Amino acid sequence: MLAPPGVPPPAALPTVQVVQHAPLLLDKHQSRLGFEVRTRLGQRIEGNFPQFEGRIEILSDGRHQVHLKMYTRSVEIPGKPRYTSWMRGEDFFDAGRYPVVEFDSLPYPPQQVEQGGSIEGRLVLRGISHPETLKVEKADCARPGYDCDVVSRGTVLRGRYGMDNWQLALSDRVTFVLRARLSEAPKP
Numbered sequence: 001m002l003a004p005p006g007v008p009p010p011a012a013l014p015t016v017q018v019v020q021h022a023p024l025l026l027d028k029h030q031s032r033l034g035f036e037v038r039t040r041l042g043q044r045i046e047g048n049f050p051q052f053e054g055r056i057e058i059l060s061d062g063r064h065q066v067h068l069k070m071y072t073r074s075v076e077i078p079g080k081p082r083y084t085s086w087m088r089g090e091d092f093f094d095a096g097r098y099p100v101v102e103f104d105s106l107p108y109p110p111q112q113v114e115q116g117g118s119i120e121g122r123l124v125l126r127g128i129s130h131p132e133t134l135k136v137e138k139a140d141c142a143r144p145g146y147d148c149d150v151v152s153r154g155t156v157l158r159g160r161y162g163m164d165n166w167q168l169a170l171s172d173r174v175t176f177v178l179r180a181r182l183s184e185a186p187k188p
Contacts, residue, residue: 021057021058023055023056023057023058024055024056024058024145024182024183025054025055025056025182025183026052026053026054026055026068026180026181026182026183027181027182027183028052030181031052031054031149031178031179031180031181032048032177032178032179033048033049033052033054033068033070033176033177033178033179034046034047034048034049034176034177035047035048035049035174035175035176035177036174036175036177037158037170037171037173037174037175038170038171038173039170039171040170040171045077045080045083046077046078047075047076047077047078047083047084047087048075048076048078049070049071049072049074049075049101050074050076051070051071051073051074052068052069052070052071053067053068053069054066054067054068054069054180055067056182059107061107062109062110063107063108063109063110064105064107064108064109064110064112064113065104065105065106065107065108066103066104066105066119066121067102067103067104067105068102068103068104068178069100069101069102070100070101070102071099071100072088072093072094072095072098072099072100072101073088073095073099075087075088075093075095091163091165092158092163092165093125093126093163094126097126097127098125098126098127100124101123101124101125102123102124103121103122103123103124103132103134103154103176104121104122105119105120105121105134106119106120106121108120112136113136113139113144113145113150114138114139114144115138115139116135116136116137116138116139117135117136118133118134118135118136119133119134119136119152120132120133121133121134123154123156125156125161125163126161126162126163128160128161128162130156130160130161132154132156133154134152134153134154134176134178135152135153135154136150136151136152137151137152137153145180145181145182146181146182146184149179149180149181150178150179150180150181151177151178151179151180152177152178152180153175153176153177153178154175154176155173155174155175155176156173156174156175156176157172157173157174158170158172158173158174159172
């Protein structure tokens with residue numbers, strides 16, 4: 001097939017190499033995803049999500065994007081079965097109707113994890129979506145996620161997500177806490 005006049009033949013066009021990066025996965029055995037809420041008397045209630053999924057996409061421009069899913073049916077307050085039941089119930093996470101809490105970040109430079117800073121994204125909680133921010137602590141090691149935890153926190157107002165019962169007993173603030181480790185890449 002001949003190229004039109006003034007257009008180089010296809011063999012002369014530069015080739016573009018697209019590099020596909022496999023996502024980085026959170027290590028489900030070493031990572032911890034949880035939350036904290038305070039009572040009006042100052043007591044801190046700490047919970048965790050034993051079941052979760054997390055991955056970090058490496059974009060073609062080198063930036064990263066994190067995707068987290070936390071399963072509310074497994075949420076627990078260790079050693080406190082009554083509190084666990086409340087947290088799973090319709091007044092808090094409402095696990096029967098909303099089994100997943102999701103956070104998808106906007107793209108961010110990978111140095112953000114080493115140096116600390118803010119990662120913006122969108123949280124979906126109880127079917128309601130709002131922009132939220134994770135504050136990443138400065139890393140304690142050269143290979144964050146492998147040699148030390150990547151620690152981040154994000155505080156949300158539960159009233160914005162329809163969790164406005166228990167106003168007399170609980171603070172409106174819920175802080176999500178992520179202590180992430182990455183799965184090591186398989187060795188050749």
